[in-house]
Structures are given as C-alpha cells and as structure tokens.
Amino acid sequence: MFRKVLVANRGEIAVRVMRTLREMGIASVAVYSDADRDALHVRVADEAVHIGPSPSRESYLLVDRIVDACKKTGAEAVHPGYGFLSEKAELPRALAAAGITFIGPDASAMDAMGYKTSARARMIEAGVPVVPGADAKDFETLAREADRIGYPLMLKAAGGGGGKGMRAVHSKNDLKGAWERARSEAASAFGDDHVYVEKLIVEPRHVEIQVLGDKHGNVVHLFERDCSIQRRNQKVVEETPTPSPVRTPELIGKMGEVAVRAAKAVGYHSAGTVEFLLAPDGSFYFLEMNTRLQVEHPITELITGIDLVREMVRIAAGEPLGYTQADVQQRGHAIQCRVYAEDPATGFLPSPGKIEVLRTPSGPGVRDDGGAYEGFEIPSFYDPLVSKLCVWAPTRELAMARMKRALSEYVVGGIRTNIPFHLALLEHPEFVRGRYDTGFIPRNEATLLTSGSTRDTGDAMAIAAAVHRALSDDRAAKQSAREAMGGGGAGAPGMSPWRLGAIAKLR
Numbered sequence: 001m002f003r004k005v006l007v008a009n010r011g012e013i014a015v016r017v018m019r020t021l022r023e024m025g026i027a028s029v030a031v032y033s034d035a036d037r038d039a040l041h042v043r044v045a046d047e048a049v050h051i052g053p054s055p056s057r058e059s060y061l062l063v064d065r066i067v068d069a070c071k072k073t074g075a076e077a078v079h080p081g082y083g084f085l086s087e088k089a090e091l092p093r094a095l096a097a098a099g100i101t102f103i104g105p106d107a108s109a110m111d112a113m114g115y116k117t118s119a120r121a122r123m124i125e126a127g128v129p130v131v132p133g134a135d136a137k138d139f140e141t142l143a144r145e146a147d148r149i150g151y152p153l154m155l156k157a158a159g160g161g162g163g164k165g166m167r168a169v170h171s172k173n174d175l176k177g178a179w180e181r182a183r184s185e186a187a188s189a190f191g192d193d194h195v196y197v198e199k200l201i202v203e204p205r206h207v208e209i210q211v212l213g214d215k216h217g218n219v220v221h222l223f224e225r226d227c228s229i230q231r232r233n234q235k236v237v238e239e240t241p242t243p244s245p246v247r248t249p250e251l252i253g254k255m256g257e258v259a260v261r262a263a264k265a266v267g268y269h270s271a272g273t274v275e276f277l278l279a280p281d282g283s284f285y286f287l288e289m290n291t292r293l294q295v296e297h298p299i300t301e302l303i304t305g306i307d308l309v310r311e312m313v314r315i316a317a318g319e320p321l322g323y324t325q326a327d328v329q330q331r332g333h334a335i336q337c338r339v340y341a342e343d344p345a346t347g348f349l350p351s352p353g354k355i356e357v358l359r360t361p362s363g364p365g366v367r368d369d370g371g372a373y374e375g376f377e378i379p380s381f382y383d384p385l386v387s388k389l390c391v392w393a394p395t396r397e398l399a400m401a402r403m404k405r406a407l408s409e410y411v412v413g414g415i416r417t418n419i420p421f422h423l424a425l426l427e428h429p430e431f432v433r434g435r436y437d438t439g440f441i442p443r444n445e446a447t448l449l450t451s452g453s454t455r456d457t458g459d460a461m462a463i464a465a466a467v468h469r470a471l472s473d474d475r476a477a478k479q480s481a482r483e484a485m486g487g488g489g490a491g492a493p494g495m496s497p498w499r500l501g502a503i504a505k506l507r
Helices: 011-023 040-044 063-073 090-097 107-114 116-125 139-149 172-190 249-265 297-304 308-316 396-409 419-427 429-433 440-450 452-484 497-506
Strands: 004-007 027-033 047-052 077-079 133-135 153-157 167-169 195-199 205-213 219-231 234-240 270-278 284-290 333-340 357-359 366-370 385-393 411-413
Touching: 004 011, 004 063, 011 027, 011 040, 011 308, 011 366, 011 385, 027 040, 027 063, 047 063, 063 090, 077 308, 090 107, 107 116, 116 195, 116 249, 116 284, 133 139, 139 172, 139 195, 153 172, 167 172, 172 195, 205 249, 205 284, 205 308, 219 249, 219 297, 219 440, 234 297, 234 419, 249 270, 249 284, 270 308, 297 308, 297 333, 297 366, 297 385, 333 396, 333 419, 366 396, 385 396, 396 419, 419 429, 419 440, 429 440
Parallel strands: 004 027, 004 077, 027 047
Antiparallel strands: 133 195, 153 167, 153 195, 205 219, 205 270, 219 234, 234 333, 270 284, 333 385, 357 411, 366 385
C-alpha cells in the first residue's frame, strides 16, 4: 500500500479524498495556486506544494507541476479527484514515465472513452445500445445525417462534456446556426470544434450506473443515480434509487449488466460511471463514460456502504475487489444537493467573496462534503461549489423531509447561494411525485425563482447572517474592553493597557 498520495485537485473533493487517505494511514499532499493559499484542502493535508498562479491553466492544469510536486514530496501515487486533469490521459502517462501510480484507469481506457465518437463506436461493437446518431466532419454531411435521423436532434462536442458544445435542434432551419454555435463553444472549451449529431430523446431521464473494476478483470456495478435535475446540462440534484415510474429491479439489473460490459470492453479498472438516457418507455441508451470519480459519488456510498475513494486507492495498489456483484446491496434512499456560491436572482451568476458566517447542518443521515470555512474567500477563478449536501433515509419521503430540514439549517453569510432554489425545487409537485425528466428546471425555472420558499429562505438567511455578525461584533467589543481593563479572555491571562503600550513601543 502507498505511504504518501498527492491529491491533484482543490476544494471539497480534495478534502474528501484526504479524509479517506487519513483513515487508511496514508499521508496526503495538497497542491495549491495563489488563490488557494489559505484553502481548506491545504490546511487538511499533511504537506502542501505551491504550483502556480490562480488561473487553472497556469497551475492545476499543468501536468509537469503535478509530477514535480510528487518528486519534491516523495508522493508515490496521485488521486486526480474530478475536473481539471482527472480525464486527461496525459497525466497517467506522465506519472507512469516518472514511476508514479495514477489512482484511476489506464490511459488507454481514458483514450477509448474520452472522445465521444470513438466511444460510440466501441460501445456499438460491444453490443451496448446507443442513441441513433452520426459523426459529421462538415456541415453538408451533418445536414444529410440530420435528415436521415430525423428531428429533433442534439449536437454534441466530440471532445468534451459538462454541457458545453451542446445544442438542441428542433427544425432544419435552426441547424446551421446551432452547428456554428456548438463548434465555437466546443473550440473554446476543449480546443476542438468537432461536433457530432444524435437523435434527441424526448422527456428522458439521465440515469447513470456506477462501476468498479480491479486489475484482475473483476467488474461490478453499484446501482444507479438519477441525475435528471439539470440546469444548462449541468447536474443540480441527484438521487438514488431513481424514482422513475418505469424503474424495476430487472431494469436496473439490465442497465448494470450493460455498464459492466461497457467497462470490460475497454479493460477498465478503478471507479467509473456509465451514463444513459432512460426513455419514458423504459428503453435506455449509452451517453458516455466518465473515467473518474463523479461529483455525486457520495449518494452511492450512502446506499451501498462502500467508500469509493478507498476502493480506488486499493485497486491502484493492485488489490482485488474482494467481493462479487451479489455482495453489493442497495439500502434506503439518498439525495444530494450541490450548494453553489451563485445568485439565482441574477441568472445564477457566481457570487465570489468572503464567507462571513457558515453553519452547516448535521444530525442523523446528513453528510456535508464541504471545501470552505468561515472567513474563507471564495475565489472567482474556479467552479463556485461550496459543498455537496447529502442525506440518507430508509425511504424517499423521509429523505426529502431530511434534506429540507438540512437545507433550512444551512446558514451562509457574506455570499449568495442556491440553497433557497433547492428548497423550492424540493417542494415542487413534479419532484415530490418523482415524475420529472431532464427538462424539469427549464420548464419550471420561473416558478422556482419566484416561489415563497426562495424569497423567504433568502431573507431568513440574510437576517441570520446579520444577527450572527452583530453578536460577533458585540462579543469582540466586550472582549476588547476586558483586555483593555486587564481582564483577558476565558482561560487567558489579562494584559494591562500599560503592557499593550510597551509592546507598541517595542514595535
């Protein structure tokens, strides 16, 4: 087993990985940019290495800085977290050349699944159902394929994901403009303007299957996660099991078998996620495979009891899974809400700034994976994720009630967050019934933004933050007065004003 692991990431995911490393008796190394000098992951780690200026392209995205940090600290392995370099095959190749282990899949598997058009071809060969679609190198080819497949269509960037370079096209007249916009966005986000076309499945759910594979050929699935609650193709709320009316144990078993087949087709080991579109009639289609740890992995841990980060470390060290598919059980219901520093009232614009007040929820079945603390400055250079709030309960109804309670206890002052939006979403009848699809937020965004929950909770949080600041200022004033009179604080020796004056003169 490794003695020291470098975590090539920042924020909540770096902290989350380091906590498991500590439980395993493995020393952790943080990397940080100028903006993250005082970040929580730097404080949690056993060691920390500065890797460059604040922009990620000058720090977290530089492979050579990661390799150099490993050499400097003696780290034997690297966990990439998610985002940044986590799906760049360049990183595991550079680490292998330096004799350092990558805690993730082989570069060849990342290559096979990283480019969407080649991944589609591999999945078709493996007998995995895919959405009808086609590659298109130029607009003339695209137009012909669009006529063959039929509208509505979805244009997608071949070299990336995360909702960038994606455009829905509902008629032939819209195709040229959508193609140009998708290419431009793909080129900006991924340095590659290649897009391909797929049939647009109407009112689908986005359901993904978590897989784990070791280096001995064993692969299991850890059931599903429903990620249909999305805004601009970015996930907002996730839950497991899916509340879809077409869900049956047989359907999830079949999807799991297909996901395992997809992983085996590329010789996959480590944690990975196979994403599907689930149609209202119960048919499902391969979307893509994420060759990394997912943002929403905690809810899978809550319903299976399996620490995915621990498993990734064990697998990278060459250990076998040690269990079979029959050993993996799904218990209860879990929900995750992504808490962002953003303001729903201004179109969800980021809300960077200093966190003046932070009170996170707790209690039975509540887990908050956070990367901030009171007094921390949310930087403007990165994704504004503050934390991932997760709950577990025996049933979906209890899980929803628990999440609403936890969100109502969550107090953040100094910045705006999307917590009120989450509360409004959880109270919406479509969500309560579980009868939603990927179009839920676009259809209901105006209602969600103007609901009483959104307004009232936002006001309540602002008031709570103001009260906390006032009380803190009052306590600070009283403490200063006591010190000035020679009183000092609780358990601390007093200091007279004469002594304070002497110190001032010495300076």
